Amino acid sequence: MKATLIYGAGDVRVETVPDPKLHEPTDAIVRVLRSCVCGSDLWPYQAKPAQDHGDRIGHEFLGVVEETGSDVTGLKAGDVVVAPFVWADNTCDFCQEGLQTSCRHGGGWGSPGVDGGQGEAVRVPQAAGTLVKLPVGEDSALLPSLLTLSDVFPTGHHCAVTAGVNPRTTVTVIGDGAVGLSAVLAARRLGAERIILMGRHADRTDLGRDFGATDVVSERGDEGVERVRELTGGDGTHVVLECVGLKPAIETAFGIVRNGGTVSRVGVPQYPDVPAGFGVFFRNITLTGGVAPARAYIEELLPDVLDGSVEPGRVFDRTVALDDVASGYQAMADRTALKVLIQP
Amino acid sequence: MKATLIYGAGDVRVETVPDPKLHEPTDAIVRVLRSCVCGSDLWPYQAKPAQDHGDRIGHEFLGVVEETGSDVTGLKAGDVVVAPFVWADNTCDFCQEGLQTSCRHGGGWGSPGVDGGQGEAVRVPQAAGTLVKLPVGEDSALLPSLLTLSDVFPTGHHCAVTAGVNPRTTVTVIGDGAVGLSAVLAARRLGAERIILMGRHADRTDLGRDFGATDVVSERGDEGVERVRELTGGDGTHVVLECVGLKPAIETAFGIVRNGGTVSRVGVPQYPDVPAGFGVFFRNITLTGGVAPARAYIEELLPDVLDGSVEPGRVFDRTVALDDVASGYQAMADRTALKVLIQP
Numbered sequence: 060m061k062a063t064l065i066y067g068a069g070d071v072r073v074e075t076v077p078d079p080k081l082h083e084p085t086d087a088i089v090r091v092l093r094s095c096v097c098g099s100d101l102w103p104y105q106a107k108p109a110q111d112h113g114d115r116i117g118h119e120f121l122g123v124v125e126e127t128g129s130d131v132t133g134l135k136a137g138d139v140v141v142a143p144f145v146w147a148d149n150t151c152d153f154c155q156e157g158l159q160t161s162c163r164h165g166g167g168w169g170s171p172g173v174d175g176g177q178g179e180a181v182r183v184p185q186a187a188g189t190l191v192k193l194p195v196g197e198d199s200a201l202l203p204s205l206l207t208l209s210d211v212f213p214t215g216h217h218c219a220v221t222a223g224v225n226p227r228t229t230v231t232v233i234g235d236g237a238v239g240l241s242a243v244l245a246a247r248r249l250g251a252e253r254i255i256l257m258g259r260h261a262d263r264t265d266l267g268r269d270f271g272a273t274d275v276v277s278e279r280g281d282e283g284v285e286r287v288r289e290l291t292g293g294d295g296t297h298v299v300l301e302c303v304g305l306k307p308a309i310e311t312a313f314g315i316v317r318n319g320g321t322v323s324r325v326g327v328p329q330y331p332d333v334p335a336g337f338g339v340f341f342r343n344i345t346l347t348g349g350v351a352p353a354r355a356y357i358e359e360l361l362p363d364v365l366d367g368s369v370e371p372g373r374v375f376d377r378t379v380a381l382d383d384v385a386s387g388y389q390a391m392a393d394r395t396a397l398k399v400l401i402q403p
Numbered sequence: 404m405k406a407t408l409i410y411g412a413g414d415v416r417v418e419t420v421p422d423p424k425l426h427e428p429t430d431a432i433v434r435v436l437r438s439c440v441c442g443s444d445l446w447p448y449q450a451k452p453a454q455d456h457g458d459r460i461g462h463e464f465l466g467v468v469e470e471t472g473s474d475v476t477g478l479k480a481g482d483v484v485v486a487p488f489v490w491a492d493n494t495c496d497f498c499q500e501g502l503q504t505s506c507r508h509g510g511g512w513g514s515p516g517v518d519g520g521q522g523e524a525v526r527v528p529q530a531a532g533t534l535v536k537l538p539v540g541e542d543s544a545l546l547p548s549l550l551t552l553s554d555v556f557p558t559g560h561h562c563a564v565t566a567g568v569n570p571r572t573t574v575t576v577i578g579d580g581a582v583g584l585s586a587v588l589a590a591r592r593l594g595a596e597r598i599i600l601m602g603r604h605a606d607r608t609d610l611g612r613d614f615g616a617t618d619v620v621s622e623r624g625d626e627g628v629e630r631v632r633e634l635t636g637g638d639g640t641h642v643v644l645e646c647v648g649l650k651p652a653i654e655t656a657f658g659i660v661r662n663g664g665t666v667s668r669v670g671v672p673q674y675p676d677v678p679a680g681f682g683v684f685f686r687n688i689t690l691t692g693g694v695a696p697a698r699a700y701i702e703e704l705l706p707d708v709l710d711g712s713v714e715p716g717r718v719f720d721r722t723v724a725l726d727d728v729a730s731g732y733q734a735m736a737d738r739t740a741l742k743v744l745i746q747p
Contacts, residue, residue, distance in 0.1 A: 153662060158687060161662040221689070309679075318497060318505040328684050332676040335653075340672050340693045343502060345565070346679065349687030 062178030064113025071385045079182035084130035087186030094120040096399045117177025118144040118168040119209035140190040143353035144210040149188030157355035191357045203372030212371040215241025217351035222298040222323035226250035234302035235263035237374040237398040242300040247271025284314035306330040323348035375400040406522030408457025415729045423526035428474035431530030438464040438520045440743045461521025462488040462512040463553035484534040487697035488554040493532030501699035535701045547716030556715040559585025561695035566642040566667035570594035573640040579607035581718040581742040583646035591615025628658035650674040667692035719744040
């Protein structure tokens with residue numbers, strides 16, 4: 060079969076690799092219907108040192124079960140399923156607490172010996188715990204939105220949930236990438252009525268308005284902080300959803316959060332620490348968020364995707380064939396595409 | 404009247420100052436029955452540059468109302484009252500949210516033009532909002548425990564509440580000072596059944612055991628982290644209450660908190676930032692806490708103090724007369740006293 064490998068920064072290739080086979084009785088084989096490129100894939104795409112062998116990449120996919128190991132319950136060949144971006148047994152204590160990203164028997168796609176999602180098929184460890192069956196056919200028009208259940212929509216949702224977003228909280232979302240827009244959608248879905256989106260790409264912030272943003276702030280840094288404070292009577296917002304991961308973004312978050320409020324972050328941090336001195340302490344600011352246990356949220360979010368009340372798949376603004384995945388990476392790196400869907 | 408002034412590190416004096424008078428119709432004058440020295444008073448006591456004038460100091464006191472301004476409702480001369488360590492109108496939006504430390508019309512004791520608590524009397528701004536009437540007489544044996552409602556007990560409680568302590572959470576408390584011991588007491592009161600206290604002063608950790616600590620860890624740093632992890636099957640505790648404020652303590656907190664757990668801090672931070680890189684992110688650690696809005700908690704905690712089901716006043720292990728307050732500071736700085744009560 061064909062799969063995507065990354066050899067280093069700017070060097071993504073599609074190559075023929077061995078077809079996946081069941082290794083463990085808890086495995087399943089899934090033929091991929093749709094996968095996509097994540098903003099976090101861009102970190103290695105921009106910085107990975109060159110190496111002479113490729114590493115599997117991709118952690119978001121949706122497909123059809125082809126084969127199941129003898130211990131896999133609840134799934135059978137032909138089922139359409141979505142995989143969260145971390146596989147997990149969904150039974151250990153962490154999973155029971157909704158923290159499947161810390162599963163005692165889980166792991167990440169593309170880690171050594173584990174397939175990546177950007178390929179024609181994937182061996183899925185802990186398949187019964189990992190995969191969620193979708194009540195749609197292989198040709199459903201909902202596949203793009205359902206694919207977002209793998210990562211980007213639950214990630215935005217996790218950001219909003221850990222921040223405690225509800226109808227009484229005012230919200231700022233930092234970042235107009237796919238995660239930021241998903242956070243807008245999630246915050247609106249949780250009832251937030253005032254959602255300020257910080258971003259400077261009009262096509263993206265327009266989608267953000269469709270998703271529920273009530274205000275758009277294009278300024279950054281101190282000017283951005285000032286602008287949000289102007290919009291909120293000087294106080295800032297109860298919640299700031301930081302969906303970038305860069306130091307200036309998290310610093311902005313602390314600048315615009317209201318006293319007693321919460322900064323939640325789901326942008327993979329490209330910084331070692333956050334401001335937490337006397338000012339943050341005196342203002343009683345909470346920092347929360349982290350890598351999203353997507354698996355914990357899929358059942359909750361699925362009905363709203365199925366009935367069309369949310370359309371998170373609108374973050375996909377380009378579709379490429381698997382063979383053209385490199386162009387998808389480049390388009391996202393160049394910011395000519397928001398999020399790229401891959402159709403093997 | 405006499406009041407305590409600080410002239411610089413190691414230089415605390417009791418001097419005669421003008422008797423307090425009503426300035427605003429919202430003021431009250433309170434004759435102090437008991438005050439005390441806070442761990443946070445030790446920061447200026449150890450580091451304040453020498454100056455030629457003294458600054459008022461002290462932010463914990465309990466006393467008798469002597470006079471009230473024309474706008475003060477609910478209080479009359481003769482009432483025994485406790486003052487939280489920040490004064491507040493208790494009506495603004497922040498106060499209504501339980502964040503009196505951010506009151507729009509509040510402030511701190513000992514700030515310019517405002518009396519400190521370590522004196523014979525205090526002018527109390529926003530008296531109706533600030534003061535809480537206590538149903539006891541001037542000679543009540545409960546005065547020490549009631550005085551802790553001013554700061555140290557609500558501070559420990561705030562740490563536990565913001566961390567979400569409940570009967571299902573395992574807890575580590577870092578620090579065996581008066582705040583740490585109060586955090587133990589508060590965590591136990593909120594139902595925590597496993598409370599690990601990190602401290603190395605046997606007399607203090609013995610009191611911690613009386614307050615509810617189930618385990619004591621005297622090791623610090625990496626050894627302390629390892630010991631707590633050993634005690635918790637390798638996982639750490641759901642909650643870590645950081646009651647010191649120094650960098651090594653907050654680093655230890657991140658080292659021993661369980662994945663998905665919460666670090667709450669009430670030690671005034673003597674550090675500018677906290678670790679928040681990929682590891683903390685991947686583990687979904689929340690950082691919360693801050694300066695405690697003591698006023699928000701007094702009504703809730705008061706009944707348990709009155710009926711003796713908690714005895715937070717046991718943190719006082721020395722009593723000095725106001726004239727001897729300097730010896731109280733020195734004893735706390737030398738760690739020969741845990742917390743010093745002042746009886747004017």
